[in-house]
Amino acid sequence: MESIGQLARTQGSALTRRPSDERLSGAEFAKLATLTEQMAAAYPHQELGESLEVLLRGYELLALEFGTLAVRDALERALTHQKFFPHPSEIREAIEMAAKQAREQQAAADPWVPCGSCMDSWRPVNADGTPWDGHGPHRMQRCSCFTSWQRRRKGSSLPVDHKRKAAGE
Ligand SMILES: [Zn+2]
Numbered sequence: 001m002e003s004i005g006q007l008a009r010t011q012g013s014a015l016t017r018r019p020s021d022e023r024l025s026g027a028e029f030a031k032l033a034t035l036t037e038q039m040a041a042a043y044p045h046q047e048l049g050e051s052l053e054v055l056l057r058g059y060e061l062l063a064l065e066f067g068t069l070a071v072r073d074a075l076e077r078a079l080t081h082q083k084f085f086p087h088p089s090e091i092r093e094a095i096e097m098a099a100k101q102a103r104e105q106q107a108a109a110d111p112w113v114p115c116g117s118c119m120d121s122w123r124p125v126n127a128d129g130t131p132w133d134g135h136g137p138h139r140m141q142r143c144s145c146f147t148s149w150q151r152r153r154k155g156s157s158l159p160v161d162h163k164r165k166a167a168g169e
Contacts, residue, residue, distance in 0.1 A: 032059055036075075055087070062091055066095050070098070078094065121145070
């Protein structure tokens with residue numbers, strides 16, 4: 001079997017014909033290709049052959065979406081958790097699971113602590129946003145004890161790339 005590293009360097013490869021915004025940088029891709037190759041060697045009973053290039057392309061797309069580090073971590077976890085060479089969809093599941101666990105751990109380590117002067121994170125304010133004087137019309141607004149906690153949580157979720165951030169996650 002042709003080495004996947006060689007494959008990636010082959011000018012005629014489908015992988016090298018992609019537009020640059022759909023591809024990792026050369027160095028990042030080389031690292032991913034090397035890891036994929038090493039992984040394939042760890043699953044010697046599974047004949048991957050030509051499909052290895054397609055799997056690598058799948059990992060590359062995931063790396064563009066979640067970052068190379070997240071893909072690398074998920075691939076390494078697969079070594080101890082999966083009997084079969086991980087399909088990109090399984091790597092996606094592993095990355096999403098890791099992100100969920102990280103969020104839960106963070107929520108446990110940094111729970112919302114009510115400031116004591118709001119009502120379950122809400123406080124009444126006048127129309128102009130100043131604290132309600134107790135007379136006349138008012139609306140409810142999230143208390144800063146809650147919004148600052150929310151901001152902390154968002155800021156420390158797993159590394160995600162600009163595409164997901166742009167999607168409002
Ligand atoms: Zn509060």
